[in-house]
Amino acid sequence: MSEGQEDKRIPIFVDDEEVKVDPGTNLIEAVAQAGKEVPHYCYHPKLSVVGNCRMCLVEMGMPGRDRATGEPMLNDDGSPKILWVPKPVIACATNAAPGMHVRTESPLVKECREGVMEFLLVNHPLDCPICDQAGECRLQEFATDYGRGYSRFIEQKNVKPKRTRLGPRVMLDDERCILCSRCIRFCEEVAEDPVLGFTDRGSYTTLTAFPGKELANNYSLNTVDICPVGALTSTDFRFKMRVWFLKETDSIDTESSVGCNTVVGSREGKIYRITPRRNDHVNDTWMPDSGRALYKEVEAENRLAAYSIEGRPCGPDEAMSLAATLLKGHRVAIVGSGRLSVEEQYLLRRVREAIGGGPPTFLVGRTGEGDGKLLSADRNPNTRGAILTGLIDELPKEDLHDLAHLIAEGGVDTLLVAGEDLTMAGVTRDQLKRVQIVYMGTHHNDTSSVAKVEIPALTVFEKSGTFVNQQFRVQKFAQAVPGPKGVLFGLSNFTRLLDTLGGGKRIAPSPANVWAEMSGDVPEFADLRFEDIPRTGSVVDDARFAHLPFPEGPGFHFNPKRAETIAGA
Template sequence: MKISVDGVEYEVAEGRTILQALDDVGVLMNGVDIPHYCWHPKLSIDGSCRLCQVEVEGVPKLQIACNTPVAEGMKIHTQSERVQSAREGVMELLLLNHPLDCPICDQAGECKLQDYAFEYGQQHARTQEPRRAAKKRVDLGPTIVFDQERCILCRRCVRFCREVPGTGELSVFSRGDRSVIETFPGQPLANDYSMNVADICPVGALTTKDFRFKIRVWFLEDVPGVCTGCANGCNVYLGVANNRVYRYVPRRNDAVNQTWLCDPGRLSYKRIGADDRIDHAALQNADGIPVAVPLEEAIAAAAERIRNVVATKGAGAVGLLVSPHATNEDLFVARRFLDAIGSTQAGFAVVRGRGDDLLIKEEKAPNASGARALGFEDAAGLLSRTRGGAVEALVVMGHDVLAAPYAESRDALERVDTLVLLDTHRSPLESIAHVVVPVRHAAEKEGTLTNFAGRVQRVQPAVEPPFEALSEGEALWQIAQALGLPGFDDPYDVRAVSKALAQSVPAFAGLDLDSVPPDGAPLAGAGD
């Protein structure tokens, strides 16, 4: 059906409210400004804040856009004098008891109350009565702090806890002007998605303990990326300043995570700049102790050791244990590396843990599906052959192989003649590796990842590691060049690799770096 908003015609779906219809076509607050507090695209309709009032021709009273269904030929006005006057009145009422503490509020800079007061409110307050006293710095649970005096009772947080995780820890208590948000007695806000209430709070009432008073948000650059905590591949913005990631916040993608993010995934940003990052290349000395060396020396040593194994044991004695944390481009280079050597010894290990029916997946890596799509199988077979002596040189990406169900893998890895480790973080594998090469986290490189549903999504560098490090693909490329393998003559170029992947692997057709849209696209045959 067709509706008209401020003289502009839009084709919208039947059975939707005005806000839903405008959100569907991508113009809400992006060409058609209808301010709102209580409405959220992924929560039930509340209709309590009254800020979204609009004028509908033929209807005598103003209507709330969040709960008014669209109709064929409906003509809507969002900027008339009646609408602007109503918005001023609503904003004045909402600010009656709100403290004037913007300079010290952690929400300043991304506060909708602040924004709407400036855009739609009155310039001066008319009240003289003192503001209602309420609680400050209420500890709601392990992740959230609540400043009750700032709350405007939009009830987004209440509906979220009831409708998304289904835990219902929050509710409105008391009545009238004494109404407040609180947790039920003895029930802290402690579900796996609790920190989302800070994202959807339009004011500074709910803030996360992790980010509270860390940095002013106007210093942050929001870089689009993908959470690497599990196989769901939730879309995020990485808040970056001074070459440091300060937080993850959800980035809307209705095909992946809607507008939500689990708490463990949200906090996984800390792994990017963690103290246990491998920050230098190393070679094992005669006493079996890793000694720091320049990166070029480690690459040359890895190539020489692999060359010796090929010369004495044959190409089939070289194996590659890839990582489901590496990008599709890294894994494609790994496949080409093995093909050029002439070996089929390959596999990947993925850590498994607790999952749920919402976002958290059991596979705790972002690209296990990409590894499978590129022909890599579970590491059990490769480890068995290594334990039996068929593999003498093994290039290992990451250290997931140390986790269950590969608990006995260390014995197999200790017996090989050559172990080349490409990893981001320290682990016991460092102590047995003959060569260690530091590699980049997904937030430090360009590439694509494939989530559990086969959706290919792009990542890009948000920060640079403060030490010399390569992507897994570039490290293998340089080792291949040192070995003189065919097909690796040109300098490493991730875009060229991505195009080659899309051209040579049918599942990735049309999914090179320059073709993947911002919200990702499914592998061929994976569906949408």
């Protein structure tokens, strides 16, 4: 709360300890602000409240007031008399009110939790040794806290289907399901694709997709993330790796300018899954399914993993010096990418300056239909980075016909390509064969196959850096796994090329150093240090670029108002 602003928060008392919360905060969040946890299954901060798991029962009371006089009722010692609600209430559906008292640790509350835990476990299979959720399972966690330690249940457990295919990417184990309905609510409320529901009644209730429907929307894997138990599993991740072995690294989804915050789970240099990371300003707790498969490019068959000159493997120094020779003193054109990090784009600009003569610079625009959620129309994660760093001045076109013309006219000797396949953007192989190509990229493609010099690059998972999303929010990503053997680490490809070209002052190949360099060069970054960018990102001023007709439409937490006014003007 900034100073001068009126504090509208209200005091409540969690186990007699006062905490101030915003009006309308539910008790699960309010208690969390007091540093305590109310265990829960069905409640999810980004979904509607249904209150069906009953795990979050707490005792609640309000200070009493005399009905006749309206005076507060007092105990003998003068303290306000609390009228406790006779039955426990669910914290998720109870909103904080001024003076409210909550007991989260009383014997009754503990007994309630133990009761619910026991009920949830009576028909729950003992699958933990083979269950993918084990290790991040709420049922396991709260069973540790509130479980009986032994079972009073000697009857037959219910038998339900163990593997039901709900959709191409989601598998259901009905026995594990605790019927919290999070997945159903997610499909209705967030994905807006209501295909899930319950059939049958009571303890025999089973989750199912409606007849003739399947859970196939591009957000289906979020149901796996929010499933508090191991009922919904990802067909991709299923039985691949125990979650406690996974190293978790903060990353960013690179499939569009939304820049969903993600966590990359890897073990011993191999990525096993990508899950969303909560950022209420960007993606809440969701991400598209398409972004979760991107890690597969790391070990793709066509991965470019060695420096080479005309197909002959060589060392990086040799590749760099030939590249510098081809670039220096020739008519050069540069093709950058909206998929490069801010640091790489900036260094590419410095490379351009080191080459001299103001070589024309192109960026390949990628647009698609925005889904109004977490996939925006601009499918480059970092178009705004390229603009901020000065690599380009205008929004990129979908194709490189201008470049193709330039080549056809014989105006280009050397083409420096960073991270793009030009044949996919309107330049033919024949045209490419007329020029010398220095190719920097992560994968082999038709452009690299005709390149003179190939410089292998790192994927987003193998380096650290930043992207600037559609909100002009600078977001950091960290290195999850090492790059291919022999490939220079971090930003070394760019800094080494810059040195070889004689780019003046040397820049150490780490994002922090590049940011120190940029802060004097890019006005929007003047006050920003790499180290200071928080996990949720940092929004920079976009006033300089207000005139640009960015293609994004409205989505989660993004409304292109400025773009609208420009279009209307």
